[in-house]
Amino acid sequence: MKKLLTLVLLTFFFGSQAQQWPMELLTHPEKTGYRETSTYQHVMDVVNAAIKDSQYAHLISMGQSKEGKSIPVVVMANPKVTTPEEAKASGKPIIYIQGNIHSGEVEGKESLQILLREILKGDKANLLDNQILLFAPIYNTDSNDKLEQGRRPSQEDSPIEVGERPNSQGWDLNRDGIKAEGLETKALFQNIIVPWDPALFVDLHTTNGVWHGYSLTWAPSYHTAGEKAPFDYTWDNILPTVTDNVLEEDGIYLGPYGYFYERREGWPIKSIYTYNHHPRYLVNQFGLRNRMAILSEAFAHERLYQRMASTYAFVREILEYTNEHGNEMVAVNKKAEEDAIKLVMEQAGKVQKGVRFEMVPLPNPVKKYRAYNYLKTTNENGQERYLRSREIIELDNVTNYSAFNPTVSSTLPRGYIIPADMADIAAHLQILGVKVDTLTKNARATGEVFTATKLEKGQRPFEGHNMATVEGEFSSSNKRFKKGDFYVDLAQPLANLIFYMLEPQSDDGLLTWNFFDAYFEQNNIEEKPVEYPIFKYFDLK
Numbered sequence: 161m162k163k164l165l166t167l168v169l170l171t172f173f174f175g176s177q178a179q180q181w182p183m184e185l186l187t188h189p190e191k192t193g194y195r196e197t198s199t200y201q202h203v204m205d206v207v208n209a210a211i212k213d214s215q216y217a218h219l220i221s222m223g224q225s226k227e228g229k230s231i232p233v234v235v236m237a238n239p240k241v242t243t244p245e246e247a248k249a250s251g252k253p254i255i256y257i258q259g260n261i262h263s264g265e266v267e268g269k270e271s272l273q274i275l276l277r278e279i280l281k282g283d284k285a286n287l288l289d290n291q292i293l294l295f296a297p298i299y300n301t302d303s304n305d306k307l308e309q310g311r312r313p314s315q316e317d318s319p320i321e322v323g324e325r326p327n328s329q330g331w332d333l334n335r336d337g338i339k340a341e342g343l344e345t346k347a348l349f350q351n352i353i354v355p356w357d358p359a360l361f362v363d364l365h366t367t368n369g370v371w372h373g374y375s376l377t378w379a380p381s382y383h384t385a386g387e388k389a390p391f392d393y394t395w396d397n398i399l400p401t402v403t404d405n406v407l408e409e410d411g412i413y414l415g416p417y418g419y420f421y422e423r424r425e426g427w428p429i430k431s432i433y434t435y436n437h438h439p440r441y442l443v444n445q446f447g448l449r450n451r452m453a454i455l456s457e458a459f460a461h462e463r464l465y466q467r468m469a470s471t472y473a474f475v476r477e478i479l480e481y482t483n484e485h486g487n488e489m490v491a492v493n494k495k496a497e498e499d500a501i502k503l504v505m506e507q508a509g510k511v512q513k514g515v516r517f518e519m520v521p522l523p524n525p526v527k528k529y530r531a532y533n534y535l536k537t538t539n540e541n542g543q544e545r546y547l548r549s550r551e552i553i554e555l556d557n558v559t560n561y562s563a564f565n566p567t568v569s570s571t572l573p574r575g576y577i578i579p580a581d582m583a584d585i586a587a588h589l590q591i592l593g594v595k596v597d598t599l600t601k602n603a604r605a606t607g608e609v610f611t612a613t614k615l616e617k618g619q620r621p622f623e624g625h626n627m628a629t630v631e632g633e634f635s636s637s638n639k640r641f642k643k644g645d646f647y648v649d650l651a652q653p654l655a656n657l658i659f660y661m662l663e664p665q666s667d668d669g670l671l672t673w674n675f676f677d678a679y680f681e682q683n684n685i686e687e688k689p690v691e692y693p694i695f696k697y698f699d700l701k
C-alpha cells in the first residue's frame with residue numbers, strides 16, 4: 161500500500177504527463193477545447209495567478225494602449241530582479257519574448273502563459289539558472305478583444321474568433337519599427353528595449369498560408385547595413401540547434417521562413433523567398449542594434465492546439481539554448497557593437513555601407529525542404545493546374561532567398577547634424593535609444609551634403625503613408641553650424657541603425673516615412689533642387 165502511494169505521489173510530482181494545474185493556471189484555449197482564444201482579462205488572470213507568491217517573478221507595465229490597457233511584461237529571474245539596473249548588475253543575459261503583435265495570430269500569447277506557469281509554478285525553473293526572462297504575452301492588447309469569426313481564413317476558424325491585426329490606432333505594429341507611431345512601439349523601445357537591452361528578441365506570429373511542410377518557420381534578424389556576426393550566430397548556431405532539439409523532443413518539424421510560387425515556377429519549386437529586410441519589422445531592426453532576434457511563424461493551416469504545441473516547443477528550446485549559451489551571445493553582440501563603433505572611429509568618410517538592398521540567395525540551399533506535394537492536372541480548358549495533395553515530401557537543394565545585397569551604398573560618416581528647428585527628428589531618434597547632443601558653441605563641419613533633385617511618393621498609401629524616395633547626389637561641403645543645432649556622433653552603439661534611418665537614400669529611413677516631406681515641399685522641390693537638411697559630417701570642430 162505504501163509502495164503504491166509513493167508511486168502515485170511520484171507520478172503526481174514528476175510525471176509530466178500527469179501534471180496537475182489548478183484551473184486558474186490554465187489558459188482559456190485549454191479550458192475551451194481550443195475553440196476560443198484568451199481575452200486580455202483571461203491573460204491577466206493567468207499572469208496574476210502565475211506570479212502570485214512567486215519568488216522569481218515581477219510584473220511591470222510596458223505602457224498604456226490607446227484604450228488604456230496596461231501592457232504586461234513579466235520579469236523572471238532567480239534571484240528576482242525588479243529594475244533594469246538590478247538586471248544589469250546581475251551580469252545575466254536578458255531574453256525578451258512577445259506574443260500577439262498581430263492579434264489574429266494567437267498561439268504566442270497562449271504558449272507564453274503556459275511557459276510562465278511552468279517556469280514559476282512547474283518544472284522549468286531551471287530556465288532561470290543563467291538568464292533573465294521578460295515575457296510580454298499580449299503586446300497588442302486592445303485589438304485582441306475585438307473578436308470576430310473569419311478574420312484569418314488560412315487558420316480555418318481555429319480558434320473560431322480572433323482579434324484584429326492592427327492596433328487600435330490602425331497601425332500594423334510590425335511595420336512600425338522606424339516611424340514608431342504606435343503607442344505600443346514607443347512603449348516597447350522606451351520602457352523595455354532601451355533600458356533592459358535584451359540580447360535576444362523573439363517575436364511570435366502565425367504565417368499567412370503557404371503550404372510548406374513545417375509546423376513552424378523561423379527567420380533571424382536579416383543582415384543589411386549592420387554587423388554580420390549576430391545574424392551568423394543566430395543562423396548557424398541557435399536556429400539549427402533548436403530545430404534539431406524540437407524534432408527530437410517533440411517530433412515537430414521546424415524550418416526556414418519562406419514563400420514559394422508553384423503556379424508561377426511550376427512544381428516542384430526550385431526556390432523559396434523570405435519576406436523582407438526592412439527594419440520597420442521589429443526583428444530586422446534588432447540586427448541594426450547589434451543584437452539577435454528571431455521571427456517565429458506558426459503554420460497557419462494547423463489547428464490551434466498544434467500551433468500552440470509548435471510555438472511552445474520552439475520557445476522552450478530557444479530558452480534552453482539561451483540558458484546555456486547566453487553569455488556567448490552577449491559576447492557576440494558586444495563585439496559587433498565594438499566593431500560598429502570602431503568602423504566609425506577609424507573609417508568615417510572612407511567606407512561605404514548599403515542603404516538599399518535586394519534579396520539574393522544564401523550560398524547554401526536548403527538540403528531537404530519539406531512541402532505539401534502538388535498534383536499536376538489539366539482542367540477542361542486544357543490549362544495546366546497544380547492541386548495540393550495531402551502528402552508532405554522533401555525537395556532536394558531548394559535555393560533559399562534569405563540574404564540581402566546592397567544596390568545603393570553611401571559613405572559612412574562620423575555623424576549627422578540636425579538643424580535646431582527639427583527637434584522632432586532628434587526626439588524621434590531618442591525614442592529608439594539614439595544619443596543626440598546639442599552644439600554648445602558654433603562649429604564648423606566638413607563632410608557631405610545631399611542635393612535632392614526629385615522627391616517621389618508612392619501612389620497607394622501604405623500604413624497611412626505615401627512613402628517617399630529621393631533622387632539626387634552627395635557633394636563635399638564645409639559648413640558652419642550654430643550653437644543649439646543637434647548632432648549625432650555615430651561612434652555609439654546604435655551607429656548602424658542611425659545610418660539606416662538618416663541616410664536620405666535609405667529604403668526604410670525617416671525620409672521614406674515622410675518625416676521630410678514638408679521641408680522639401682516648402683522649399684519647392686517641384687521646381688528646383690533642395691538640400692537634404694541633415695548634414696553628414698566627417699569632421700566637426
Ligand SMILES: [Zn+2]
Pocket residue numbers: 262265334365366
Ligand atoms: Zn504576424
